[in-house]
Amino acid sequence: LHTHLxxxxxxxxxxxxADVVVLYLEGLDDIYFDAEHYGEALAPLAVMxxxxxxxxxxxxxxxxxxxxxxxxxxQCGVPLVPNGFRARNNFHAVEDYLGAxxxxxxxxxEAGYQLEFLMGGDMRFAGYGRxxxxxxxxxxxxxxxxxxxxxxxxxxxxxxxWVLDD
Numbered sequence: 001l002h003t004h005l006x007x008x009x010x011x012x013x014x015x016x017x018a019d020v021v022v023l024y025l026e027g028l029d030d031i032y033f034d035a036e037h038y039g040e041a042l043a044p045l046a047v048m049x050x051x052x053x054x055x056x057x058x059x060x061x062x063x064x065x066x067x068x069x070x071x072x073x074x075q076c077g078v079p080l081v082p083n084g085f086r087a088r089n090n091f092h093a094v095e096d097y098l099g100a101x102x103x104x105x106x107x108x109x110e111a112g113y114q115l116e117f118l119m120g121g122d123m124r125f126a127g128y129g130r131x132x133x134x135x136x137x138x139x140x141x142x143x144x145x146x147x148x149x150x151x152x153x154x155x156x157x158x159x160x161x162w163v164l165d166d
Contacts, residue, residue, distance in 0.1 A: 014111055014112055020108070020113070022074075023045075024070070024071065024074075026067060026070070030056060033045075033046055033049065061073070061079060062079060063079030063080055063081045064079050064080070067126065068080060068125075068126035068127065068128065068131075071128070071131070072098065072131070074104070075103040075104045075105055075135065076098055076101045076102075076103040076104070076135075077103075078098075078101060094127050094130060095130075096134070097127055097130045097131040097134050097135075098131070098134075098135075099134055103135045103136070104135075105132065105135035105136035105137050106135050106136045107136075108136060109135075109136030109137070109138075110136070114138050115136055115137040115138050115139075116137065116138060116139045116140070116141070117132050117137050117139070117140040117141070118140075118141045118142075119140075119141075119142055119163075120142070120143060120146065120158070120163045120164030120165065121142055121143055121163040121164070122142055122143045122144070123140055123142035123143075123144070128140065128142070129142070143163070143164060146164055
């Protein structure tokens, strides 16, 4: 591995000229790239996969196995440990969402990045909106954004229970 990677230049704390895109693809497995069995649904990602860092054999640690816990773990480097009545996704009423922790969004925002988060669910769910607001994100677009900007017919086609399909 060391023959294929080089050390990044020392970072001066300001945003570089490159964009950074983080895709959260919950439930996606490498096997879905097999076009023979799963068609061409992931063809656009397959092109990016070839030129990106592709981590395999990744395992979850405790308290990172549900949606919001995965976001917190990847953004803040800590598991989301429920406390008392705050179990799993019951974080919608939390006022201080890991405010003492410095997360990736905080660092990138301070460096000058414009941060946006897009998902097909309600931003109140599990406290997504609150977390993103408190950790440097300039915008977070959820289900309400789509309802305000897209036809009901199109939204019905993308609706899976309580969330829009990616």
